[in-house]
Amino acid sequence: MKKMLCNTYFLVFSIMLFVAALTWIVPSGQYDRLEQDGRTYAVAGSYHQVDRNPQSVGDILAAPVEGFTQCAEIIAFILVVGALFTIIERTGAINTMIKKVSLFFSNKPRYKKLFIPVCMFLFSLCGALFGMEEETLIFIPIFIPLALSLGYDTVVGMSIPFIGAFTGFSSAFVNPFTVGIAQTIAQLPMYSGWQYRLLIWFVFTSVVAGFFTWYGERVRKNPTKSLTYKMDLEKRAELKIINDIVVDDSFRLTRAHKLVIASFIIGMGVLFYGVIRYQWYMIEIAAVFLGVSIASAYFGKLTLDQATDAIIDGAKSMMGVCILMALARSIVIVATNGHILDTFLHAMTQSIGSLHPIIASQAMFVIQTVLNFFIASGSGQAVLTMPIMVPLGDLVNVSRQTVILAYQFGEGWGNPIIPTAPVTMGALALAGISYPAWVKWFLKLEIILVALSMLLLIPAYYIW
Numbered sequence: 001m002k003k004m005l006c007n008t009y010f011l012v013f014s015i016m017l018f019v020a021a022l023t024w025i026v027p028s029g030q031y032d033r034l035e036q037d038g039r040t041y042a043v044a045g046s047y048h049q050v051d052r053n054p055q056s057v058g059d060i061l062a063a064p065v066e067g068f069t070q071c072a073e074i075i076a077f078i079l080v081v082g083a084l085f086t087i088i089e090r091t092g093a094i095n096t097m098i099k100k101v102s103l104f105f106s107n108k109p110r111y112k113k114l115f116i117p118v119c120m121f122l123f124s125l126c127g128a129l130f131g132m133e134e135e136t137l138i139f140i141p142i143f144i145p146l147a148l149s150l151g152y153d154t155v156v157g158m159s160i161p162f163i164g165a166f167t168g169f170s171s172a173f174v175n176p177f178t179v180g181i182a183q184t185i186a187q188l189p190m191y192s193g194w195q196y197r198l199l200i201w202f203v204f205t206s207v208v209a210g211f212f213t214w215y216g217e218r219v220r221k222n223p224t225k226s227l228t229y230k231m232d233l234e235k236r237a238e239l240k241i242i243n244d245i246v247v248d249d250s251f252r253l254t255r256a257h258k259l260v261i262a263s264f265i266i267g268m269g270v271l272f273y274g275v276i277r278y279q280w281y282m283i284e285i286a287a288v289f290l291g292v293s294i295a296s297a298y299f300g301k302l303t304l305d306q307a308t309d310a311i312i313d314g315a316k317s318m319m320g321v322c323i324l325m326a327l328a329r330s331i332v333i334v335a336t337n338g339h340i341l342d343t344f345l346h347a348m349t350q351s352i353g354s355l356h357p358i359i360a361s362q363a364m365f366v367i368q369t370v371l372n373f374f375i376a377s378g379s380g381q382a383v384l385t386m387p388i389m390v391p392l393g394d395l396v397n398v399s400r401q402t403v404i405l406a407y408q409f410g411e412g413w414g415n416p417i418i419p420t421a422p423v424t425m426g427a428l429a430l431a432g433i434s435y436p437a438w439v440k441w442f443l444k445l446e447i448i449l450v451a452l453s454m455l456l457l458i459p460a461y462y463i464w
Helices: 002-022 057-070 074-091 093-107 109-130 135-138 140-149 154-172 174-183 194-221 228-240 257-279 284-301 304-317 319-338 341-349 359-372 378-395 400-413 422-431 435-463
Strands: 033-036 039-042
Touching: 002 057, 002 109, 002 319, 002 435, 039 378, 057 074, 057 319, 074 135, 074 140, 074 257, 074 284, 074 304, 074 319, 093 109, 093 140, 093 257, 109 154, 109 194, 135 140, 135 154, 135 284, 135 422, 135 435, 140 154, 140 228, 140 422, 154 194, 154 228, 154 400, 154 422, 174 194, 174 228, 174 378, 194 435, 257 284, 284 304, 304 319, 319 341, 319 422, 341 359, 341 378, 359 400, 359 435, 378 400, 422 435
Parallel strands: none
Antiparallel strands: 033 039
């Protein structure tokens, strides 16, 4: 695992060096910015040349440090996640629950094929309704051992929460962080056009769930087909799992286990309510998980020293994830400080003016996908590009709803494979999967998602 992560670190750092080199070559330019309602918007038609600011060695070395500060809330959240799951793990509640679920599906094999699609639809719904994204990291340590206990692999365990939520986020019908902000900027009624977006969400989620169900069944029948076959052999030995049957079935949920699990479930309920009702983000969510950690340590009957050790060990286990997030953010910092981000946006938008509306909308999707490499944030990309793309869409007869849909697809589908997406790098680090191996494996599904996006933009021209 350490070797794989080192390769990933080097790859991300190399990309940052490449972007820094571009700041010496690509002309510098910027759009004017407007502060409104607490957000910074780019002003359409205001692009102009600015003085070059090529990134020096000092700038490159400072970028990861600045990346840590910009990702501070997410990093704090990740450290709390590590502490929470280490505490719950040491109470024995997680392993016991995994064995219970595994035994249920082992005794009722006709239900096993429903495990992947049902769970993926649930996570996709969370992504579509309230923009679940970073929160999926909390579930990866649960679903990997659960998937292994059912005969699947680490890829399935990581992808159920990670790719499931990303699918809903990217094809959302009411996501406040993408659809909500973009429609506000475009001066459209909030969540208008939801009918076609609901259909799109169902189509994409069905395709993704079907793909992973096919892959999961393939791995169950022949484990050597797994991307993580060798690594999973070690994990199965640790969990005492052989051929998706738990070896040790002499287990029971104690009262302490039930209280720990109840604390976690109540905490998740509070989280969902707070996110939907009060728009909680990283700090508030981390505070909820910290409270769950304290409750779990108490109900799990851990001593003060045991609880303290679990918190420290859990935080230590997440440091690799935090470093990757800081490195990923440093790429964006270098591009922004080097004044080349707006240059790319301006150059790409100039090529759309003479295209047919359908081709123009597809070109917008491509542009948003490219920009997503530098701005792996749904709301951040919306406030930068929508003030430019919406007027451009008006000029080339692309409806504002379609412009937003192209933005959704472009902002979303690249996230599972771009190294600048903090959640992606965090998920891979948690699972111990190397970035190059993941990209190579995921490429088939990525091509399907891109092709499907292109096709679904065609009816949008006639509907809107």
